């Protein structure tokens with residue numbers, strides 16, 4: 001039986017980050033992937049959604065750029081580019097790439113079968129290692145809806161069917177109105193589908209600042225998307241080519257497809273962890289601040305349930321690689337950006353005002369309407385919209401949270417992310433010199449409104 005420095009189970013962005021770093025450092029590494037090297041992110045989540053959302057975004061922006069005629073959407077061409085970007089669901093080049101770097105690559109299901117030292121089985125092979133990294137990601141949650149299990153994936157889509165779609169449905173019922181529901185709902189709507197969103201919570205994107213939720217709600221109304229808040233789908237049944245759904249408030253919605261966007265569950269079942277004496281729960285594999293679950297057993301990415309983003313999986317991957325390589329390192333999640341790639345984009349970082357108050361912070365907030373106060377929204381488009389909100393800790397004189405709604409907010413939220421992470425004093429931020437004309441100037445406007 002071969003003894004290795006590390007075995008990585010799951011090769012999404014988290015697993016790939018650890019593997020690459022350990023291989024670069026000359027460690028003997030085995031990687032195990034049961035589906036595709038690149039993970040959910042590369043084939044069924046981040047990459048295809050961002051590719052699919054881009055043409056409708058360009059089209060909307062072109063409509064607001066003086067002197068440009070409106071581009072047409074070309075679904076077959078977009079589908080072709082999506083297929084190219086998801087590598088036609090073929091990871092052979094990635095597998096070969098890791099082999100070329102010296103890794104043992106196994107395509108199969110990894111399972112922990114013992115400890116001291118850690119033992120892992122894949123197919124008929126057994127391996128031992130000083131370190132095992134669990135990077136197995138998450139799966140779409142199936143909500144308890146009567147009749148759902150009787151319908152097949154031609155009419156009930158998770159993110160997998162939605163991101164690999166071959167035709168745009170005429171209508172779609174999206175269940176869940178946070179990141180997945182907003183991105184997929186807006187994409188389908190802008191490609192011509194009649195979209196209905198059913199959201200259990202009182203607002204879309206309900207974990208974010210209520211004002212931000214309001215802005216995305218207004219945007220969905222402009223898009224002609226029908227939104228049912230505080231509602232759930234009680235039952236579904238086949239109706240011709242599509243589905244008839246009955247909501248818990250008695251309303252009925254007919255759609256060609258139902259898209260499940262009701263959250264994700266860490267994939268820790270069937271990994272042999274409980275049998276090896278490692279505790280897991282519904283929120284995944286619990287890890288400490290070094291991303292360690294047990295001596296020599298590490299957890300990263302969605303499998304840990306800490307924060308389900310690719311940038312977090314990659315960050316935890318860097319933290320774990322450093323710890324394995326003997327460079328003690330802990331993870332800090334105070335300033336992880338949260339972006340929804342709608343049009344306009346939604347971005348947030350740090351605490352909401354309510355979370356700040358709950359933590360006993362003397363919180364002050366301010367908001368800047370971008371078109372009212374800046375030149376950039378007007379040089380960008382003829383019908384500009386956009387808002388920046390800030391949450392500051394009056395006692396410490398620093399920002400603790402920020403949220404934004406506007407073009408490229410995914411990029412300029414990083415000003416706030418850095419300020420929050422580094423604790424840059426509000427006074428220093430007020431003395432910064434943002435380039436004119438940019439969206440970054442909004443920070444000065446909002447900072448000046450903060451009651452110090």
Ligand SMILES: Cc1cc2nc3c(=O)[nH]c(=O)nc-3n(C[C@H](O)[C@H](O)[C@H](O)COP(=O)(O)OP(=O)(O)OC[C@H]3O[C@@H](n4cnc5c(N)ncnc54)[C@H](O)[C@@H]3O)c2cc1C
Nearest residue numbers: 010012013014034039040041046110137301302308309310
């Ligand atoms: C529609 C959608 C859009 C998204 N867009 C974004 C975005 O724009 N930006 C962002 O930051 N995040 C986004 N996310 C979240 C992002 O996809 C995840 O946070 C990210 O994929 C987590 O990476 P991971 O490495 O932990 O897991 P994954 O990407 O899920 O990879 C885990 C891998 O482990 C493998 N595996 C599981 N069990 C085993 C086993 N027993 N043996 C071997 N292999 C196993 C799986 O096959 C998989 O390949 C999106 C999610 C969805 C659903």
Ligand SMILES: NC(=O)c1ccc[n+]([C@@H]2O[C@H](COP(=O)([O-])OP(=O)(O)OC[C@H]3O[C@@H](n4cnc5c(N)ncnc54)[C@H](O)[C@@H]3O)[C@@H](O)[C@H]2O)c1
Nearest residue numbers: 143176177178179180199200201232261262263308339340
């Ligand atoms: N751009 C990005 O970074 C991006 C994009 C997509 C997804 N993601 C990540 O992927 C993960 C999954 O996203 P998600 O949006 O599926 O999950 P989520 O857990 O963020 O939100 C699920 C939403 O569905 C609602 N819901 C749950 N059950 C319901 C039911 N039975 N009926 C109606 N509504 C119901 C909830 O109120 C909630 O608003 C998140 O962690 C998210 O951050 C990130």
